[in-house]
Amino acid sequence: MAQPGAERNSLGYLYMSGEYAPQRTTSPTGLDRKVGAAARLAADSAMGDQGPGLLLEAPGGDDGREMWRIARDTQVLDVNSPYSYLLWCRDFADSSVVVRDGDRVCGFITGYIRPRSAVTLFVWQVAVDQAYRGRGLAKRMLDYLGDRVVATGGRYLEATVTPDNIPSSRLFEGFARDRGCAVERHTLFTTEQFPRGHQPEVLFRIGPL
Numbered sequence: 288m289a290q291p292g293a294e295r296n297s298l299g300y301l302y303m304s305g306e307y308a309p310q311r312t313t314s315p316t317g318l319d320r321k322v323g324a325a326a327r328l329a330a331d332s333a334m335g336d337q338g339p340g341l342l343l344e345a346p347g348g349d350d351g352r353e354m355w356r357i358a359r360d361t362q363v364l365d366v367n368s369p370y371s372y373l374l375w376c377r378d379f380a381d382s383s384v385v386v387r388d389g390d391r392v393c394g395f396i397t398g399y400i401r402p403r404s405a406v407t408l409f410v411w412q413v414a415v416d417q418a419y420r421g422r423g424l425a426k427r428m429l430d431y432l433g434d435r436v437v438a439t440g441g442r443y444l445e446a447t448v449t450p451d452n453i454p455s456s457r458l459f460e461g462f463a464r465d466r467g468c469a470v471e472r473h474t475l476f477t478t479e480q481f482p483r484g485h486q487p488e489v490l491f492r493i494g495p496l
C-alpha cells in the first residue's frame with residue numbers, strides 16, 4: 288500500500304507529493320523515454336516562459352522559407368539560397384528540427400548523417416529567432432537530435448564553430464557537459480580555404496553519445 292503523500296503517475300511510478308514525478312516525454316523518433324527528477328527540473332527550467340505552445344519536430348512542407356528568413360535575420364550565419372533550405376526540408380528532414388510557436392517557426396537546426404561516417408550527425412546550422420533566445424531552445428533542439436542519433440544507432444555529433452561565436456561554443460559545450468561526453472576540437476577549415484574573408488571553422492566532435 289502506498290505511503291501517505293505518495294502518488295503514482297501515469298507511468299505507475301511511485302513518488303512523493305512535492306517531488307517531480309518521473310514523466311514520459313516523446314522523443315523525436317516517437318520513442319518514449321523516462322525523465323527523472325533532475326532532468327525534469329532541467330527541462331522545466333529550460334522551458335522558461337516559452338509557454339506550452341512550442342513544438343519540436345522534423346521540418347517539412349514550406350518550412351524552408353522560414354528557415355531561410357531566420358538564418359538571414361541572425362546576421363551572423365552564412366545564408367544559403369532559399370532553394371537549399373526547401374531542398375533540405377525534403378531530403379534531410381529526419382536529421383533536422385524546427386521549433387514552432389503556433390504557426391510560426393522560431394528556430395531550426397539543419398543536420399545530416401555524414402556519408403562517410405554513418406554514426407555521425409553533422410549539425411550544419413543552428414538558429415533561434417532573437418525574441419526566443421536565452422530560453423534553452425537551441426539546447427532542446429540539440430537534445431532532440433542527440434536523442435535521435437542515439438535511437439538510430441549513432442554515436443557522435445559534430446559541428447563547426449567560428450572562434451568568435453561564444454553562444455555557439457557554449458551551446459555545444461553545454462550539450463556535451465550535460466550528456467557527460469568528451470569534446471574533441473580541431474580546425475576543420477582555415478581562413479585560407481574560403482574564397483574571401485572568413486574566420487576559421489573549428490570542428491567540435493562530441494561523443495560517444
Ligand SMILES: CC(C)(COP(=O)(O)OP(=O)(O)OC[C@H]1O[C@@H](n2cnc3c(N)ncnc32)[C@H](O)[C@@H]1OP(=O)(O)O)[C@@H](O)C(=O)NCCC(=O)NCCS
Pocket residue numbers: 361363364411412413414415416419420421422423424425426427452453454455457458461462
Ligand atoms: C547560438 C544560438 C542558436 C543559441 O540559441 P539559444 O536558444 O539562445 O541558446 P540556449 O538558450 O539553448 O543556450 C544554450 C547554451 O548556450 C549559452 N548561451 C546562449 N546564448 C549565449 C550568449 N549570448 N552568451 C553566452 N552564452 C550563451 C547558454 O547559457 C546555454 O549554456 P548552458 O547549457 O551552460 O546553460 C542563438 O544565439 C543564435 O541563433 N545565434 C545566431 C546564429 C548562430 O550563431 N548559430 C550558431 C552557429 S551555426
